[in-house]
Amino acid sequence: DIQMTQSPSSLSASVGDRVTITCRASQSITIYLNWYQQKPGKAPKLLIYAASSLQSGVPSRFSGSGSGTDFTLTISSLQPEDFATYYCQQSYSSPRTFGQGTKVEIK
């Protein structure tokens, strides 16, 4: 199985900050990498697919990059509604494993 490792596990940031979350796959997944946002008590929401494609309706302050084994999710200017937990997921092969999550908290 492909292991997905996110870093950091949590971070504290202020409104307006630029935030970067990284995700590393245990083997190459080309660009089969997705990012999800989850708020407490809610279902996850797809933000980015195919490493860098923005899902419809997602604000442009979210962006993704990377290929192979190393990927990044960037929030260019953190907004109050962005405080949440973010998960990466590989969809290259089954099982479609998730990273352990990164909790973005208010500083």
Place this chain on the structure above:
Amino acid sequence: EVQLVESGGGLVQPGGSLRLSCAASGFTFSSYEMNWVRQAPGKGLEWVSYISSSGSTIYYADSVKGRFTISRDNAKNSLYLQMNSLRAEDTAVYYCARAGGGWYNFDYWGQGTLVTVSS
């Protein structure tokens, strides 16, 4: 509007069984692959099972293989998860999720249904 609505969760004793359902609407259900994903209390997301659009291809996580069975009824626009021999570690919110497009991302999710395995 795409909607996925799970039902069937509840409290069950260890060793018991439960059947989850996911009712789909707002899209052509028979054209999409579907998944079950779970989240234990305070923990991260764990993919559980996958079924192809026709039902001919199925995958399971090792943690549920031999105990859980995924199925679908395209005529009823419904996805199912039969869970047998339940364990305490199966306690989680269970989500159904649609696999959209050729990148196999999960583009729509249900609101989840809570399964609690406890005596």
